Amino acid sequence: MDKAMRGYRQIPVYLRYLINILLLAALLALGNHLIVSGAVNRAQKAIILQIGIYALLAVSLNVATGYLGQLPLGHAGFMAVGGYAAAILWKSLPKNTGAMLLGLLLGGLVAAVFGVLIGVPALRLRGDYLAIITLGFGEIIRVLIINLPGITGGTPGLMSIPKHATFPVVYITVIVSCALIHTLMKSRHGRAILAIRENEIAAEASGVNTTFYKVLAFTVSAFFAGVAGALYAGYTGILTPGNFTFMTSINILVMVVLGGLGSMAGSIIAAGILTALPLALQSFNKYRMVIYALLLIVVMIFKPSGLLGRYDFSLTRILEKAVNGRLFPKRGKAGEDHA
């Protein structure tokens, strides 16, 4: 439907940006107020921070799985590299905002370098083979961390890392990262990445340099995993190789699949559910994993494309529909949800 021709009123771009920024800022102020005033207790705050960190991990993995359409299994490796890089930097600097920013950036950049190094050979392979080589990479990183005690503290790990990851830091970092991934995907580069997922041969024949864009998507994915790793280091204060096992990679992948491959909102919601659920179920400790597994099975049976499919939430799009009186479309007009 050509919206312009049918008198569909659109919200001007600057207004969209303003609405989104104001709402996000309001949410930040609200969250911060609740935490400072003590309405949210320490345990609840810990869950919120963990959800933020895992949301960023899931969103970053979604770039490689949902958008590019590959299946890397070594996401915890990038997270580890970023986390350790930031932790080592933070331990040698005084605790201030500059150091915090520097650490987050360094974590991302170091992980991105590894992303390029792994991506170039790994992306020559497809499907299962790519999964295996990235799985191997994740394990190599973990073993390296154990065997370089001079730098990483070895098996006992790095202790007393300055706790930079306060609520505002995690919140703003996650929001900014998601926004950057979103803007990338809504550009010609993002479209090239999606085209590779849709049909690699057609993309190549249309002039898309598939090798470059595969490595690019992989690197962006690694960068934000590294940032999330840095947040993780600044949140726990302790890093051990045991935090970054194969199971961590799988957990992140499950979040992406549960939320819907290619849906950023889905990744965030699934990260929320799968992080909060095990903690909430701690009192039924015996049945915790059973419930967790059942949930996954039920979702995969009834919604194989994930909770949200490829749908992405857009507040301004909903507002636009409301302005035009199309919030509740008549039957047969499915709108954007085509999963």
Place this chain on the structure above:
Amino acid sequence: MPKRPVNSNMVPLDGLGIIPERDAGSPPILDIRHLCVDFGGLRAVDDFTLLIGKTEIAGLIGPNGAGKTTVFNLLTNVYKPTQGRILLNGQDTRGKSMHELNRLGIARTFQNIRLFSGMTVEDNVKVGMSHGYTDGVLADMFRLPGWWRTERKQHVRALELLDLFSLTDKADVLAGNLPYGDQRRLEIVRALASEPKLLLLDEPAAGMNPSETHELMDNIRMLRDRFSIAIMLIEHDMNLVMGICEGIAVLNYGRIIAKGTPKEIQRNPVVIEAYLGEEASHA
């Protein structure tokens, strides 16, 4: 619909083939010499030599399994030729990757449609506009002026191109939800988006009804006239081939058995035999 003169005069060039008289002043867009490709012990294309003029509409026909699509795959470097060479606009295409060839000026469609079905019609076309833009990854992430310029330019251009095939009002539809005929048309639009000098169409009329085919013929001529490009097509619909192609090559068992204008091809006993079997040619 005004009828344009369909078959222009063809003139010989270098004793290798014929090109339209109007293109005789400029070098051929495509110059293929002695192209061969082997798959294991099977020679799928054998000694394929063909010239295509700068604004020619050329046809490649032949029975099923004759190697027509293999020729297209050789032209776009999906396969490496065992022998022979291809000059595109005077440049050797050997060793170039598919996307580099696209930049040099070859765009194609596929026999089995290969659209980006999960993306909108407009985005499909925008992916085709893969070169000529300089905004970098970081500029796009931070929505610097380069991003705004590119988005505006690509949007306007995409709608212009879609308009040629009356697809503008479907710009927001997912490509996979288009009816079959529109999917074929969209593939052509996407190929055009890369501003090719040579457009390869692999069975563009497959699955179309006679009136759609007729419209497609007009569209193909319109593209050639409007963009001054060469178009090479594989097609089984003889009305289309004989109606719009200026030069035709007939392929059988990987070999060219005849080259010429539609009139010459229709009268050629070797072609009739290849298509209908030996007895028919005696009848």
